[in-house]
Amino acid sequence: MQRLKGLTWDHPRGYNALAAAARRPELAESGLAIEWEKQPLEGFESHPIADLCARYDLVVLDHPHVGEALAGDCLQSLGEVFGEETVRAIEADSIGPSLRSYRFAGAHWALPLDAATQVLAARTDLLPAAVPGLWEDVVSLSRQTGRVALSLAGPHAALSFLSIAAAFGEPPAERDPDILVSVETGKRVYDLMSDLASRSPRSVRDKNPIGILGHMAENDDVILCPLVYGYVNYAAPGSGHAITFHNAPRAVAGGRPGSTLGGTGIGISKRCEVTPALKQHLLWLMGREAQVGFIPDHDGQPSRREAWHDGGVNARWGSFYENTADTLEQAYVRPRHDGYIAFQGQASALLRQAFEEGAPAGGALDRLQTLYASHRSAGGER
Structure with missing residues (x-):
């Protein structure tokens, strides 16, 4: 059994879906266990990313941290882990600049788990x-x-x-x-x-x-x-x-x-051993089943465009998504x-x-x- 440690932020939107996904029977059956820990929102916004990557295998981060992460040489690029074709497919399905915001110095450094602005x-x-x-x-x-x-x-x-x-x-x-x-x-x-x-x-x-x-x-x-x-x-x-x-x-x-633009992405630290089971789990989190169903059902805020325009999701959440999708599509991406x-x-x-x-x-x-x-x-x- 491969046991990994992940760090996310202390709010139902940041934690509940990831923790619930880690409890899915399919994950244990694949030989993978992920323990998600939480840090306060202020720590998420300001804690040095290299320090977190030295202690955790998976780190939820905000896109302005990618320049700091690259300087600290602490993350694995998505292209190396999943291949560029897969990364392009995720970008095409993501709302606004959700994935593009994690691109810096010619590579992408985090999966867009959560979209916000x-x-x-x-x-x-x-x-x-x-x-x-x-x-x-x-x-x-x-x-x-x-x-x-x-x-x-x-x-x-x-x-x-x-x-x-x-x-x-x-x-x-x-x-x-x-x-x-x-x-x-x-x-x-x-x-x-x-x-x-x-x-x-x-x-x-x-x-x-x-x-x-x-x-x-x-x-x-x-x-x-x-x-x-x-x-x-x-x-x-x-x-x-x-x-x-x-x-x-x-x-x-x-x-x-x-x-x-705000939102969060999942970065894979240099200390993490990336196995086929881990790749499958992370890609499941980016896929339609999780983004349109599982994540909204567990207090999360998906990054997949079709979730923001899904009738059932909007009916459940007071039209939050369709009322703000235009802003997210045009969101400004900060310096990184x-x-x-x-x-x-x-x-x-x-x-x-x-x-x-x-x-x-x-x-x-x-x-x-x-x-x-x-x-x-x-x-x-x-």
């Missing part, structure tokens, strides 16, 4: 009008009610900044990898966020996305969060109010719903160079402080670009 979350039972589709409508609702929250804790202030820039037509660091965003676009984004932050309810100021959504389900002081990572569990909760999820706001009608993770956390702290102090855009944007440049790798792909 920032979307709009609302208590539609409390909204005074229709769900806002444009950023100007979000601002109007904020000024009218004082009950619109920004997700700013942890890395999320920076992630929201990136998303809004993409909505305004300038996906950060895409035109020039050395420039995060132009002064003109940066000022528009900063001023918008600063205005919304000044009225964002204090009750959720220090909460991560899970905390914000949990608060919205149980309290009435936040009726909308325009950018928060979608968690399908809150669309059909066991208790509290259901939250409805919608495409992220756009700058103009018909424009791009600005959103920064070694050093990006550190930038993301420090940039968020910089933005939170600037919003709290009411600092003007110019100085804050200069500091943001200087910080980005200091973490930018000397060379290589993004």
Whole structure:
């Protein structure tokens, strides 16, 4: 019996489906046993990936970690494990850039188990009008009610900044990898966020996305969060109010719903012995049976496109998937160079402080670009 250790993140969406899949009789019959352990969401976002790969065979990671992982030489590439033809087939079946986001330096480094991006979350039972589709409508609702929250804790202030820039037509660091965003676009984004932050309810100021959504389900002081990572569990909760999820706001009608890709992938560490049984299990997790049936049935959030458009899945989960699929298809993929993770956390702290102090855009944007440049790798792909 081959016994492997896996590490995922501590939330039903991150753990339940993997743990249930490891209990399937077919796995034991193939001579494989996988024990999944959990770490807090904050550790998932920031813990050094090389350290985790030294201790675990399978590691659930976020795509911005791949540059760091490559620098640490700690993951096996999917092409080497499964072959490039299989990787291309998985990419064709995956929604948006779910698999492509794990490509760095000419190879793919994780299987897209779970797909997510920032979307709009609302208590539609409390909204005074229709769900806002444009950023100007979000601002109007904020000024009218004082009950619109920004997700700013942890890395999320920076992630929201990136998303809004993409909505305004300038996906950060895409035109020039050395420039995060132009002064003109940066000022528009900063001023918008600063205005919304000044009225964002204090009750959720220090909460991560899970905390914000949990608060919205149980309290009435936040009726909308325009950018928060979608968690399908809150669309059909066991208790509290259901939250409805919608495409992220756009700058103009018909424009791009600005959103920064999240989700998770399964990386195979260098210490792992890849057997035919393991390959079969991992490919089963990517296949239709698991993605359309097993994973949604066990609190997971699938990455396969057809699951997001499946009528039965949407009926069970309050149309979460079909309401947000367009945002995921167009989601912005963050830089993935070694050093990006550190930038993301420090940039968020910089933005939170600037919003709290009411600092003007110019100085804050200069500091943001200087910080980005200091973490930018000397060379290589993004």
